[in-house]
Amino acid sequence: MIPGPDEIIACPHCGSLARRHTLLSGNTFGAHFWTDGKMLAPMLPEFPAITRCAQCVQLYWVEDAQVVGEEQYGEPIPEEWKRAQAVRELTRDEFREALQTGLGNNAERELHLRVHYWWACNDPLREAETAPIPPDYSDWERENFARLLELLDAHAPGERLMMAEIHRETGNFDAALQLIQDTPESHRAWAETLAAHARQGDRVVRQIPYR
Ligand SMILES: [Zn+2]
Numbered sequence: 001m002i003p004g005p006d007e008i009i010a011c012p013h014c015g016s017l018a019r020r021h022t023l024l025s026g027n028t029f030g031a032h033f034w035t036d037g038k039m040l041a042p043m044l045p046e047f048p049a050i051t052r053c054a055q056c057v058q059l060y061w062v063e064d065a066q067v068v069g070e071e072q073y074g075e076p077i078p079e080e081w082k083r084a085q086a087v088r089e090l091t092r093d094e095f096r097e098a099l100q101t102g103l104g105n106n107a108e109r110e111l112h113l114r115v116h117y118w119w120a121c122n123d124p125l126r127e128a129e130t131a132p133i134p135p136d137y138s139d140w141e142r143e144n145f146a147r148l149l150e151l152l153d154a155h156a157p158g159e160r161l162m163m164a165e166i167h168r169e170t171g172n173f174d175a176a177l178q179l180i181q182d183t184p185e186s187h188r189a190w191a192e193t194l195a196a197h198a199r200q201g202d203r204v205v206r207q208i209p210y211r
Pocket residue numbers: 011012013014015016053054055056057058
């Protein structure tokens with residue numbers, strides 16, 4: 001992994017500065033893949049696309065923030081740049097807040113927020129040290145699943161498997177298995193893991209084993 005220079009960005013609401021890490025190159029060495037489509041790759045970190053300003057506490061899309069400058073190695077750095085904190089990932093409840101306050105204002109952004117809300121709900125299950133217990137979903141989580149099934153593209157293999165995973169996690173195992181049929185070779189390990197757990201009547205997010 002080769003990190004790039006940090007960018008200094010300005011909050012679109014109050015103008016206070018934040019720091020955005022960049023990557024020149026990365027790879028999936030040592031990555032863990034999960035049945036809900038989340039990848040945890042130490043050499044290819046996902047930088048937040050949306051964040052909360054540390055000063056005015058408003059949420060904003062990082063791409064909407066003006067880039068003030070870029071820290072170059074060996075060049076003098078303004079004092080206020082040094083104090084700029086790195087943009088942070090939102091929590092589960094903040095992704096929900098972003099959706100409820102209209103930040104999912106196009107299909108791509110809504111999909112991003114809903115997928116990350118789902119992943120954040122699954123994170124405690126990923127980290128469980130004992131056998132994870134299948135969750136009881138809130139109305140909000142059920143609504144999120146229903147909307148994701150509308151937003152995800154059944155013609156894209158990865159998104160189709162995320163749809164199958166939603167069916168599995170909500171106990172619609174037949175619908176999950178139906179969607180897994182005709183999965184291309186490139187997505188085979190994911191599909192097989194998902195199918196095996198659907199056949200066992202298991203609703204919990206699972207890591208896709210290496211082979
Ligand atoms: Zn701000």
